[in-house]
Amino acid sequence: MALxxxxxxxxxxxxxxxxxxxxxxxGGQEPDVPVLFSGSENGLIHVWNLKTRRVxxxxxxxxxxxxxxxxxxxxxxxxxxxxxxQRICLWDLAEGRxxxxxxxxxxxxxxCRCSLLKVAQGRWLMAMxxxxxxxxxVLELPSKMSVCTLKPGVGAKLGMPMCLKLCQLSCGSQPLLxxxxxxxxxxxxxxxxxxxxxxLICHQxxxxxxxxxxxxxxxxxGSSEKVLSIWSLNEQQNLQVYKTHxxxxxxxSDITIRPDKKIVATxxxxxxxxxxxxxxMKPLAVLDYHTATxxxxxxxxxxQPSERLLAxxxxxxxxxxxxxxxQT
Amino acid sequence: VCFTLGxxxxxxxxxxxxxxxxxxxxxxxxxxSVLVPHLAELTRSDCIWQRMxxxxxxxxxxxxMEAVLLGFVQTAPGADVLxxxxxxxxxKNKKAQFVLTQKVLLLQYSHKTAVLQNLLGYxxxxxxxxxxxVKVLQELLETWGSGSAVRHSPPEQQQYIxxxxxxxxxxxxxxxxxxxxxxLLTSMMEGVKCHLxxxxxxxxxxxxxxxxxxxxxxxxxxxxxxxxxxxxxxxRELKSLLVQTTPCCAVPSLPDEEENEKTAVLPxxxxxxxxxxxxxxxxPAEESDTDLDSDDDLxxxxxxxxxxxxxxxxxxxxxxxxxxxxxxxxxxxEATVKALESLIRKNPAATREVSVELAKILxxxxxxxxxESFVELRQRAQVAVLTTDPIPVAQYLTSQxxxxxxxxxxRVDILDVLVLAAQELSYPKSRGKTKHSVVPKxxxxxxxxxxxxxxxxxxxxxxxxxxxxxxxxxxxxxxLPSGPNEFNSVAGHFFFPLIQHFDRPLTTFDLLGEDHxxxxxxxxxxxxxxxxxxxxxxxxxxxxxxxxxxWTLRFHTDCYVRQGLLSCVSSMLLSVPAERLIEDMTxxxxxxxSWLGDVVEKDPDGDCRRLALQNLLLxxxxxxxxxxxxx
Numbered sequence: 038m039a040l041x042x043x044x045x046x047x048x049x050x051x052x053x054x055x056x057x058x059x060x061x062x063x064g065g066q067e068p069d070v071p072v073l074f075s076g077s078e079n080g081l082i083h084v085w086n087l088k089t090r091r092v093x094x095x096x097x098x099x100x101x102x103x104x105x106x107x108x109x110x111x112x113x114x115x116x117x118x119x120x121x122x123q124r125i126c127l128w129d130l131a132e133g134r135x136x137x138x139x140x141x142x143x144x145x146x147x148x149c150r151c152s153l154l155k156v157a158q159g160r161w162l163m164a165m166x167x168x169x170x171x172x173x174x175v176l177e178l179p180s181k182m183s184v185c186t187l188k189p190g191v192g193a194k195l196g197m198p199m200c201l202k203l204c205q206l207s208c209g210s211q212p213l214l215x216x217x218x219x220x221x222x223x224x225x226x227x228x229x230x231x232x233x234x235x236x237l238i239c240h241q242x243x244x245x246x247x248x249x250x251x252x253x254x255x256x257x258x259g260s261s262e263k264v265l266s267i268w269s270l271n272e273q274q275n276l277q278v279y280k281t282h283x284x285x286x287x288x289x290s291d292i293t294i295r296p297d298k299k300i301v302a303t304x305x306x307x308x309x310x311x312x313x314x315x316x317x318m319k320p321l322a323v324l325d326y327h328t329a330t331x332x333x334x335x336x337x338x339x340x341q342p343s344e345r346l347l348a349x350x351x352x353x354x355x356x357x358x359x360x361x362x363x364q365t
Numbered sequence: 366v367c368f369t370l371g372x373x374x375x376x377x378x379x380x381x382x383x384x385x386x387x388x389x390x391x392x393x394x395x396x397x398s399v400l401v402p403h404l405a406e407l408t409r410s411d412c413i414w415q416r417m418x419x420x421x422x423x424x425x426x427x428x429x430m431e432a433v434l435l436g437f438v439q440t441a442p443g444a445d446v447l448x449x450x451x452x453x454x455x456x457k458n459k460k461a462q463f464v465l466t467q468k469v470l471l472l473q474y475s476h477k478t479a480v481l482q483n484l485l486g487y488x489x490x491x492x493x494x495x496x497x498x499v500k501v502l503q504e505l506l507e508t509w510g511s512g513s514a515v516r517h518s519p520p521e522q523q524q525y526i527x528x529x530x531x532x533x534x535x536x537x538x539x540x541x542x543x544x545x546x547x548x549l550l551t552s553m554m555e556g557v558k559c560h561l562x563x564x565x566x567x568x569x570x571x572x573x574x575x576x577x578x579x580x581x582x583x584x585x586x587x588x589x590x591x592x593x594x595x596x597x598x599x600x601r602e603l604k605s606l607l608v609q610t611t612p613c614c615a616v617p618s619l620p621d622e623e624e625n626e627k628t629a630v631l632p633x634x635x636x637x638x639x640x641x642x643x644x645x646x647x648x649p650a651e652e653s654d655t656d657l658d659s660d661d662d663l664x665x666x667x668x669x670x671x672x673x674x675x676x677x678x679x680x681x682x683x684x685x686x687x688x689x690x691x692x693x694x695x696x697x698x699e700a701t702v703k704a705l706e707s708l709i710r711k712n713p714a715a716t717r718e719v720s721v722e723l724a725k726i727l728x729x730x731x732x733x734x735x736x737e738s739f740v741e742l743r744q745r746a747q748v749a750v751l752t753t754d755p756i757p758v759a760q761y762l763t764s765q766x767x768x769x770x771x772x773x774x775x776r777v778d779i780l781d782v783l784v785l786a787a788q789e790l791s792y793p794k795s796r797g798k799t800k801h802s803v804v805p806k807x808x809x810x811x812x813x814x815x816x817x818x819x820x821x822x823x824x825x826x827x828x829x830x831x832x833x834x835x836x837x838x839x840x841x842x843x844x845l846p847s848g849p850n851e852f853n854s855v856a857g858h859f860f861f862p863l864i865q866h867f868d869r870p871l872t873t874f875d876l877l878g879e880d881h882x883x884x885x886x887x888x889x890x891x892x893x894x895x896x897x898x899x900x901x902x903x904x905x906x907x908x909x910x911x912x913x914x915x916w917t918l919r920f921h922t923d924c925y926v927r928q929g930l931l932s933c934v935s936s937m938l939l940s941v942p943a944e945r946l947i948e949d950m951t952x953x954x955x956x957x958x959s960w961l962g963d964v965v966e967k968d969p970d971g972d973c974r975r976l977a978l979q980n981l982l983l984x985x986x987x988x989x990x991x992x993x994x995x996x
Contacts, residue, residue: 039664040664040667041666041667042668285671299663308674309671314663319663320665321663321666322666323670323671325671
């Protein structure tokens with residue numbers, strides 16, 4: 038006799054705009070407060086205090102243009118945000134400051150979220166969609182030097198890059214980039230050579246979001262159709278489709294794998310969050326709280342497994358926080 | 366009677382005389398059941414016996430020929446046997462030819478299919494007789510295609526002729542078909558038209574099947590005629606006649622059975638074969654899964670609520686009206702159509718405000734997207750509106766029935782909706798709960814050419830049955846749910862407007878002319894409304910008006926209409942209280958009685974005769990009942 042799906046642990050209200058991106062920063066020691074960053078359509082970045090469940094600060098750095106990506110760089114004082122004003126801003130939030138220390142002008146009018154990867158202490162790689170239609174540019178932060186520009190070959194009609202993920206298979210090895218494109222294919226790029234290692238057509242529609250599990254070298258991608266595609270990377274650095282999973286309703290905006298690699302959460306256009314077991318894509322739960330399309334899902338990085346949370350931001354201006362499968 | 370094998374030339378004419386006499390006295394079965402198998406055996410390989418048999422039959426006097434031939438055709442086990450026994454009798458003897466090619470086929474229709482098979486097979490087996498086969502086919506087609514025959518001959522005869530046609534077709538060779546292709550085509554076209562014009566579904570089916578078969582034979586390449594109809598037993602039987610099995614040998618049954626068994630066994634074997642390979646790969650996959658399953662301890666939650674996202678239907682009736690009249694959003698339109706009936710029933714007050722408008726919209730509602738059972742949904746919504754606000758909506762619908770520019774479908778729709786609503790209104794509702802148009806069996810289903818009349822006839826029959834038996838003592842009855850009869854106040858509004866204008870033709874609608882299908886449905890509807898009006902105040906007035914209506918139409922040529930008229934009379938006799946019938950309508954009843962007597966004797970349609978007989982019985986019972994009551 039299956040239990041009915043759980044209710045959210047709590048719901049954060051107050052953004053007064055559709056929530057496009059979420060990022061947890063909860064790994065700090067006491068007396069550090071666990072924090073959730075959210076980016077909204079009205080250009081504001083809200084810093085939520087998860088103890089008081091209220092907004093601590095609201096950052097306005099993108100001039101009322103929608104913020105669609107927020108990431109932290111190392112600690113909750115170093116924030117990176119990307120907005121539709123074609124800028125990526127770097128923030129310094131230490132000691133109550135709220136200032137933009139640096140910004141990158143991407144000249145890209147799309148919606149592709151950038152991807153960050155820490156390669157060494159104080160050194161980051163950031164991949165972002167750049168000015169030309171099918172190009173992805175990789176910069177080194179904080180120096181903002183261009184590492185490489187990844188251009189697909191002539192005639193490969195991939196369309197816009199829709200989602201990016203930088204990863205390093207093992208410490209010190211070459212960083213790789215997984216990019217999902219408008220034509221439904223996922224391409225694995227080698228950054229040092231600037232070449233595509235493998236291309237796999239996963240969907241018939243644009244790839245909306247993807248995530249990758251480094252340990253199992255398995256990845257998952259979602260699109261605007263009814264199918265989730267799970268693919269793997271073999272030893273020859275080739276992508277192969279592992280399996281597909283059919284959904285009840287079409288459209289996925291975001292996918293994320295929990296850091297302990299046990300479960301996967303998807304944010305759907307049908308207002309529902311779906312949880313699957315990562316091992317075999319076993320459907321585990323359908324969380325039905327939101328009344329409009331869910332734009333983003335994110336898992337927290339709590340040190341204690343029992344405190345782990347899942348956050349979902351939706352077009353109905355709410356952020357629902359769930360505590361699910363926290364026993365393991 | 367045993368024949369001895371003599372070597373001498375003997376005269377058999379005496380035997381023929383005996384045979385003829387016996388047959389004409391009606392003893393065909395006894396005589397021939399012994400004679401024919403003997404002769405069949407003897408003539409199988411022996412030519413002399415064959416000629417003796419032919420001679421035997423040739424010598425039968427003219428006046429007894431028919432009886433003998435009929436007997437032979439009926440008892441012969443197959444066409445080849447008949448061929449051996451009769452030889453070319455049909456060619457040589459004029460009487461035999463008349464009996465076999467005209468009388469049996471065109472003037473009688475009580476014989477079984479086997480007889481037809483024997484006869485026509487016999488005609489086809491010899492080159493001398495084949496021209497007769499073609500001639501027979503032409504005559505059959507002439508009868509089949511004649512409009513007056515279709516209208517006036519009983520359905521059984523029409524089925525008989527159809528069977529004969531199909532068997533003939535199955536025997537004809539390519540060359541013969543070639544030679545008369547044009548004639549076949551013309552007769553087929555004419556015949557199809559007459560058959561499709563009929564109101565009885567059985568006649569239409571017969572016409573369609575025969576036309577399809579003819580078309581199949583004459584157009585072996587290229588597109589053939591194909592009709593849409595229900596495959597019932599009759600259709601299957603007719604179609605099976607088109608395929609001729611080769612004449613079977615002496616012991617046909619055993620090899621056939623064996624073959625059937627073999628073929629039956631083979632499919633089952635291959636099925637099980639198919640099943641086992643699919644079973645095999647599944648098992649190893651499952652096993653490999655269970656290996657990994659051991660450390661997957663995440664328990665899924667209940668996901669039964671996870672369904673496809675649907676647009677919500679509007680919650681208010683006025684919103685529904687808006688969506689149905691102008692909305693471009695097809696999802697919303699679909700959701701509205703599905704939710705409409707329950708909204709109407711849940712909000713009677715709101716419905717009464719917009720009832721006529723809703724009725725208008727529903728009458729004109731066309732299918733925009735492909736919804737399952739759209740027609741049923743629309744009808745139920747219409748019935749719901751009509752039962753919630755009967756008088757204005759009934760006035761609207763009945764006025765529209767006689768208006769210009771409606772399709773036949775819409776007019777028949779109006780009639781069906783009126784009947785269903787009347788039924789709902791006249792049945793007692795259980796206290797507190799509204800019955801959601803649970804139409805008890807038998808109900809009127811909305812399908813073109815449906816036999817709603819048959820269902821209602823069943824109900825009327827049951828009612829008649831219950832009335833013709835005398836219930837001895839009152840039984841202790843369970844207290845049934847009761848409530849005021851809601852049909853009482855509105856019965857007149859449903860009934861009288863429908864009767865008013867039936868003889869006034871409009872440019873697009875002529876009940877008494879070519880739209881006799883709608884007239885038939887109208888008459889049946891009136892019968893049902895009359896039946897449901899039992900115990901209402903207006904029932905006597907309705908009865909009188911109905912009887913007058915029936916009187917003017919009683920000689921209508923269409924048998925569906927006549928059946929309806931007779932149902933009207935039944936309903937009237939059952940619903941109007943006996944005292945009122947006797948007091949107010951004595952002359953009309955007497956006239957009706959004499960008309961019914963006429964129908965019982967002379968009407969060509971079996972159903973009409975039966976209904977008329979029932980009505981006469983009802984009238985008898987009425988008389989008896991009133992005589993038994995002390996005045």
